[in-house]
Amino acid sequence: MEVIFHEKQEGSLCAQHCLNNLLQGEYFSPVELSSIAMQLDEQERMRMAEGGLSSTEYRTFIQQPSGNMDDSGFFSIQVISDALGVWGLELILFNSPEYQILGIDPINERAFICNYKEHWFTVRKLGKQWFNLNSLLTGPELISDTYLALFLAQLQQEGYSIFVVKGDLPDCEADQILQMIRVQQMQRPRLIGEDAALRDQSSQSSVTGVEGSQLYDESPMMDEDEENLQKALTLSRQQIDMEDEEADLRRAIQLSMQGGHRSEYTETSPCSVPQTSGTSNPGSLSQEELRQRRQLYFENQNQIKHEQRSDGNNATTDSVNTGADSGMNEEDMLRAAMKISLDTGGTKPEAQDK
Known part of the structure; x- marks a missing residue:
């Protein structure tokens, strides 16, 4: 699983992580995606200006923020589509009736891009196996061929928009290696937030355990000191008694x-x-x-x-x-x-x- 490129979530740059996980490399940065978004904004502005710079539609469009990106790092489907166009790839809506009529088995595709509430992630086939490359996970998640269709259907029921990636994906080391071997996953990756919470809980338990052991270790030391003090007092009394007895x-x-x-x-x-x-x-x-x-x-x-x-x-x-x-x-x-x-x-x- 180490050969699979997997960018983990940083801020709201899920579109960048989605593209790089799909292409299996650091192909896009926020600056490059922002440049594509600004080009799209300019193209839209020019189209709106065709109706007249003094038109109500144009003035309203100018006053609105960009629909292709925001300050948090979110990028629209248009930005992702244009970025993939550089590689000769295109997106087809998997949920659309037109694609469903084709009756293509999802297992015969190469990759999917999924979106829900402005979060993007990739599901891609590497070698002969499918992997969920969601940047919110701690690592790639293995998906069996029999479970793939159920996984996509579940995403649809949850309100996800699913796009099929069409075209030839660039070669990558993970695809070449996994063509020769099949991997097994004993433990499924967790969400990053869940994993961090478990680590914090484990750390707190360790600290509590150390404090408890220190208290436990200190108690016998206190008992030993008291015992030594009692012994010293007893010996002192015995010595005094012996001296008094000898004098008598x-x-x-x-x-x-x-x-x-x-x-x-x-x-x-x-x-x-x-x-x-x-x-x-x-x-x-x-x-x-x-x-x-x-x-x-x-x-x-x-x-x-x-x-x-x-x-x-x-x-x-x-x-x-x-x-x-x-x-x-x-x-x-x-x-x-x-x-x-x-x-x-x-x-x-x-x-x-x-």
């Missing part, structure tokens, strides 16, 4: 090794534990003294374990003792010491009396 454990073990609880810890305990008189300030003890007292405390707890097997604290004491024997780290020992301190109610170890 250190204070508890120091108080337990001194034989009593500090008043600030007593406020958070389930029961009130009285302070033992003579408790020294933990901050005044050196690291070596704390280590010695802790060692004495665990040795004393080992001795108590044998004396209190029947008590409910047996399992807890064994757990702490086993942990100390197996090389528990300092944090585990602190936690165990705090639990023993709470379970025994702040019992003062005998080692501290010595």
Whole structure:
């Protein structure tokens, strides 16, 4: 189909497109058709002047605009007929009774020119197939031999004027190629206006789809940011809780090794534990003294374990003792010491009396 010359509609130059599609080439321009129209206007003026320049008919004719062309680019059938006359071609009205009497099968003709409401287009045979070369279409439309007569009849019912092109059309490449091959058309061309509307609709759908996908993509990003923020807050709270817990454990073990609880810890305990008189300030003890007292405390707890097997604290004491024997780290020992301190109610170890 690419070999077929097909001018698409520009402005109101349908007469130019009709002629060039018929002749299969850029044979006529608006300037050339305007020149033909002005020659026709002059010929008509001269005929009207024969009745006298002062006659009413002549004055009326002079005041009227040209009937062969207008500013929009429309050209009359006379302009088209004179343009084809340069190529030795003539037009016969297909709708006329005279032509219908001849009974010529449309399939045996070579081309038709159709007009309706100042729009011109060509239907031409190229090779062995017929094509609708309407400039309002996006491309040539294949017409089967069986459908040609029905197509022309439909145009007549719609009010079209149909002209048969008589004479030898100039040779063209499309006619030579299509003499050897036949083409098939899987999809019919659309009107130019309809095709533009579909493209606009498709473009808008694409833009909407892109915006929708962007919104969809941004939503998970916002969720991920919120999730990361929550994780950071949770870790921060956990770190603070661990630091507070370690501080409490250190204070508890120091108080337990001194034989009593500090008043600030007593406020958070389930029961009130009285302070033992003579408790020294933990901050005044050196690291070596704390280590010695802790060692004495665990040795004393080992001795108590044998004396209190029947008590409910047996399992807890064994757990702490086993942990100390197996090389528990300092944090585990602190936690165990705090639990023993709470379970025994702040019992003062005998080692501290010595």
